[in-house]
Amino acid sequence: MRQPNFKQRLCIGITLKLLLLTAIIWISPTMYAQVTIGGNTPPEKAALLEIKDKKAATYGGETSTTGGLLLPRVILVDRNELFPFFDSALQGNNDYENIQKPAHTGLMVYHIGGNNLAAGAYLWNGEEWKKIEETMGKADLTIVCSNIKVLGSYVEGQSMTSGNYLEIKVTVNKPGSYNIMGTTGNNYIFLATGEFHIAGEYTIIATAQGTPQTAGTDNITLVNFGEEIDPTCKPPVIVASNIADYNLLCSSTVVKGIYKVNQPLNVNTNYLELSIYVNSTGSYSISSNTVDGISFYGTGEFTSIGPQTIKVYGQGIPKSTKTKKITLTTNSIGGTSTNCDVDILIVIPKKRILSLGTSDRALHGNAGSGGTADIFTYSGNFGTLESSTFKIEDPDIIGVTTGSITTSILQNHLQPTNPLDKPVDIVFITYNADLTANDSFAAGKMLAEYVKKGGVVIMYNEHMFNHNSGAPGKFIQELFDDAAAWGVEDVAGGGVLYKLPNYDDMILNGPFGDLRGKYVGEDGCCGDAFTYLPPSEIEWSFSSYDYSGSSSTSGNQSQISGFKAKNYNLVWFGDGGLGSGNGGTSDTSYPVALDASRRPISKLYGRNNSTRKYVENARFVANVLCWAFQQSEFNGINTK
The missing domain is CATH 2.60.40.10 (Immunoglobulins)
Incomplete structure (x- = not known):
């Protein structure tokens, strides 16, 4: 049989391949097209494309467990457009907007960055490109x-x-x-x-x-x-430009504005005025730490050398009435200063005070006569002015002008029967209000119970031991639970000078001055003194000894003419007129002195003209009031 020649065989081969290709094309619409890459195994049922594990062909080669899918690198033009895949000229075109955009839903690329889009994998959702990690969608x-x-x-x-x-x-x-x-x-x-x-x-x-x-x-x-x-x-x-070299003069810092709890600071009113000496010009930045919710910050440019005044501005909200001690820090190239501390005083909220006594010595007394009432009612001393020495809201004063303190007077103010009512925050007792002996000294016992619960008592009393069967003195015995606590009356006369102790607290070293080691004067006559008090109950005291240089005094170093209790909110002084004043020049009576603006000042005083000394009665009674407000706010009967 004759074999076909080469041309015949080639023709037959081509014919068979064409028939096979035609058959494949004819049956392909009925086939489910699936592709597997690697593994030589069929893909999972629902997968059109599956990457399976494949052994590395060479050492160090990648497999599907050590490699990944690398998406096309593109630069997206606009978050809401399919550019650069379509010509930007198509924007607004009906076919592009309504057919092509939805048709490309699911298109995935890797954007390499730019055009205000962060680099990363993006998925087209039919309307915009969504970064793959944006699982929640755009807020x-x-x-x-x-x-x-x-x-x-x-x-x-x-x-x-x-x-x-x-x-x-x-x-x-x-x-x-x-x-x-x-x-x-x-x-x-x-x-x-x-x-x-x-x-x-x-x-x-x-x-x-x-x-x-x-x-x-x-x-x-x-x-x-x-x-x-x-x-x-x-x-x-x-x-700012390059940093300046400057020095902060801490002692000249002025605090501006009023600061109240839960009241946001206002940059227009709450700021610090700082005195600066500029050594070289440039920018500055001064800031403080944040203390209890507030801080200060300021930046600017120094364009000339020498002394200057700048402002740093407050921000935040005070969370409590505690004084904020902030530390200012500068960025001066001459060295960072972190030793400039500034106290920010927060206004103490309104308090209720029971004032017992007469004339200008009582808080409800005759303002204008030059005594305690004048000190207390002048807003430059106590108030909410920027210039107020001690920042408080105006208190509610319950004034009772009386010489006899009974339970009927105290009951509603110290132990109110209505559970919705609160006791007063402070009790102020001065000349000539004395506790009575009625009902087995019940008033003194009620006052002692009030103090034990956190009540604040200021007591100026020179009728402690002989008057009313010693009812005022028995109040001290009741409070300290010590029957031996007792003393004598009339140990000191007008013009006696008492020396205050060297002890650091708000009374002796307070907002109105440092009075440690200085003097206060006895008013008129009749100063009282304790001959014994339990030492464990006394924080500090001063004696009845007369430092005026007079030989007629009966006081001595062993007697106590004034003290501050250690365990209770109580101060006692054996002179009902320690806070009295009339604007005069007497050197044995009315030891309080005020300037024309009713601010406390010193007064030359003493029974011996040749050895008279300046007394600080005005500043002393002012500091005592500051202490009382401070205690009532942070450790009082209504704040414990």
Whole structure:
């Protein structure tokens, strides 16, 4: 049989291949097309494309367990467009918008960065590119531009630190993820990412990165996933020039404004005035630590050398009435100063005081005569003025002008029967109000019980042991539970000088002055003194010894003419007129002296003209009142 020649065999082969290809094409629409890469095994049922494990062909080769799928690298042009896959000229075209965009749902790429889109894997959802990690979708949020705070010091050539950030208050209308970027065009940005799971009000912290290149004012553009949040909102950042060399003169610091609990500080009224000496010009940044909710901060430029006054501004909300001791720190190139401490006084809220006594000595007495009432009622001494020495809200004064203190007077104020009523915060007793002996000294027992519960008592009394069967003295016995606590009356006359102890507390070293080792004077006559008090109950005391140089005194160093209790809120002084004054020049009566503005001053006083000394009765009674308010606020019957 004759074999076909080569041309015949080739023709037959081509014919068979064409028939086979035709058959494949004919049956392919009915086949379920699946592809497996690696493994030489069929894919899982639902997989159109499956990458299976494959042994490495060479040492160090990658397999599906050590390698991954590398998506196409692209630069997306717009979050809401399929560019660059389509010509940007098609934007708005009906076929592109309504057919091609939905048709490409599920398209996945890797964006290498740029165009205000963070680098990463993106998935087209038919309307926009979604970053793969944006599992919640984009949050719908709004901002109030005026509430954005720029924190930290920004200086040309200085890299950002953790202290450089934006505090952005936002309203989240729809929960979702956010990717906020603040651009400045000056080589630094602000970034914040995260998720909101619930709609509401939030504060976002956007931290700064980079290094400002030039000094001046930068306006921040805020975008969320590449879309500008509010084109009208451009928070300014002041970038200062190179840092100045300057010194902070701490002792000249002036605190401006009124500070109250839960009242936000106002930069227009709550600030510090600082005295500065500038050695070389440049920028400055001065800040404080945050103490109990508040801090101070200020930046600026020194354009000339020499003494200058600047302001650093308060921020935050005071959380308590405790005095805030803040420490100021400067960025002077001459060295950082951290030893400048400033006390910020917080206004003590309104208190209720029971005032018992007569004339100008009592808190409810005759203001204008020059005594305690004048000191207390002048707002420059006690009040809410910026110039007030001690900051308090005007108290409610319950004044009772009486010579006899009975339980009927005390009951409703110390032990109110209505459970909704509170006892008074402070009891002030002065001349000539004396506890009575009625009902087995019941008034003194009631007062002692009040003190034991935290009540504050100021007691100026010169009728302790002989008057009313010694009822005032028995109050001390009841309080200290010591029957031996007793003394004598009339140990000192007018013009006697008592020397105050060297002890550091608010009474002896307080807002109105340091009185340690100084003198107070006896008013008129009849000073009392204890001959014994239990030492464990006394924090400090002063004796009845007369430092006036007079030979007629009967006082001595072993007697106590004034003391502060150690375990209770009680101070006692054996002279009912220690706080009396009439504006006169007597050197044996009315030892309180005030200036024309009713501020406490010293007075030359003493029964011996040749050895008279300046007495500090006015400042002393003022400091005692400061102590009483302080104790009632932090350790009182209504605040324990």
